[in-house]
Amino acid sequence: MGSITDTKIDYSVHPRVNSTDPFTPRPRPVKPAHVIRSDEEAIQIAETLAASFKVGAALRDREGLLPIAELDAYSQSGLWSINVPKAYGGPEVSYATLAKVIAIIAAADPAIAQITQNHLAIVATVDLDGTEEQKKLFFGWALEGLRYGNAFSELKSKTVAEFETKVVHDGDDVVVNGEKFYTTGALLAHIVPIVGVDDTGQGYLVFADRDASGLTVTNNWSSFGQRTTASGSVKIENVRVPKARALKVTSFDHPTVGGPVSQIIQSAIDVGIARGTIDDTIEFVSKYSRPWIDSGKATAGEDLFTIAQIGDLKIKLHAAEALLEIAGHAIDAARANPTLETVSEATIKTGESKVLTTEIAILSTNKLFELAGTRSTLAEHGLDRHWRNARVHTLHDPVRWKYYHVGNYYLNGVHPPRHAWN
Structure with missing residues (x-):
């Protein structure tokens, strides 16, 4: 290759x-x-x-x-x-x-x-x-090798789980109309699966060609982080697709690993952000940073407080990585034997991983500048992208709710809800 x-x-x-x-x-x-x-x-x-x-x-x-x-x-x-x-x-x-x-x-x-x-x-x-x-x-x-983009999140709905995009059955076809945002991957995709509902409220995932008539993908993602995901918007105007390519979504009506699969990928991205950030912090401190005058050391890498902080970051990163792997195996088990108990276990373990990966992503991207020093903020190094990427990506779903669902599961035996954000 x-x-x-x-x-x-x-x-x-x-x-x-x-x-x-x-x-x-x-x-x-x-x-x-x-x-x-x-x-x-x-x-x-x-x-x-x-x-x-x-x-x-x-x-x-x-x-x-x-x-x-x-x-x-x-x-x-x-x-x-x-x-x-x-x-x-x-x-x-x-x-x-x-x-x-x-x-x-x-x-x-x-x-x-x-x-x-x-x-x-x-x-x-x-x-x-x-x-x-x-x-x-x-x-x-x-x-x-075809790439699937997405036309999932609504542009104007009240919550992420409400869909105004309509799917109309018309003979051997379905016709779709709606507007979407946060359409990561759609601009660069070959196929754009569209989430919509029919007049009964049944959800569908409709696989439209990227160049289908009536499908307009707009390159208008302007966030300060995850800039090059091209997560812009999609307008769907009478997009006609063969009914065979309209997949009826029922996986959240009963226990499945649909939610945990989506979430573990989010957790993995945050672990990666943290890992890359810590690696760049160590490299910068070793090559470019100066020791603080009160340390009495010849190099920044000998500073006792810097050493301890790098140790703390690595320990927390390894804990997040370990829980991410545990969550992956829990998903494997639930996929092989999908019951309320196994799926809840996979959901909770993945939620736990989301907490730790979010925390280490944000912590490490803050600590980078604290430990590497002022010169690490210069544009020539491009290190600010780590903080911007972490801050934006960890907003994908509110981690504060993970604490609640995890605690409610262990304390009160309440099974977590089933949806794509859990």
Whole structure:
């Protein structure tokens, strides 16, 4: 697998974030993606890709450059189909391994890691809710290297769980209308699954082509963090899709791992942000920082208080990583035997991991500047992206509610709610 850094990119014409410039949908891959055969291979490929992604991460963030070449290499690597079941030709790796893969990529560039999030969650939804024909089709597309974006969150609804996007049944087709925001991955996708409801309130995931008539993806993501995720908006105007590509979503009506799968990917991204930040803190302190005058030391790395703080960060990072792995195995167990008890256990363990990964992501990105010193804030280093990425990504769902659900489960035996944010 060649390095993406071998490709010369003309940044003067390179697509940028939050731009009104015309954007042509990405072509489908000319050859099938690689198919990974083991958990070990998935980790190895992730590490190889991460080394390439890290090289230009600060530049992409600073200039708002969309990770076009990086994303093509990523989806062709086979890592976008690692949760496709073996029965359909996929690797079906452990969700503990999937979380490790995402954390490895996120440590290099969390924006690239987040673009994968919805694709992998959609693959899991197909596994839970798809008909046999839909599984063959949608898993097959993932194995070919097609990328699923998302048109999930509503632009104007009162809560994240209320959907105003309408699905109308019309013969052999469905027709969809609505507006979406936070559509991570849609701009750079080949297929855009749209969440909507029909007149009975039944939810659907409708797999529309990225270039479908009536589907408009706007590159208007202007957040100060996770800038290059291209998480803009989608307008859906009479988008007609064959009914066979409208997947009925029922996985939150009964105990399934739908919620924990979505959440563990979020936790893994935050672990990656923390890991990358701590690595950069250690490197900066070792190479560039000056010792404080009261320390009496010759180098910043000998400062007793700095040493202790690095130790504290590493301990908390390792605790978050350990709980992330525990959550992954709990998801594996619940997927194999989905009962109220096993799914609740997976949900709670994943919620616990979300607490620790959020805390270490925010703590480490604050401590970077405290320990590395004023010169670490200079624009030439691009280290501010770590804090901005952590602050924005950890807003995905309120971690304050994780404490409540975890406490209510252990204290009162109350099972946690089932939805995509839990």
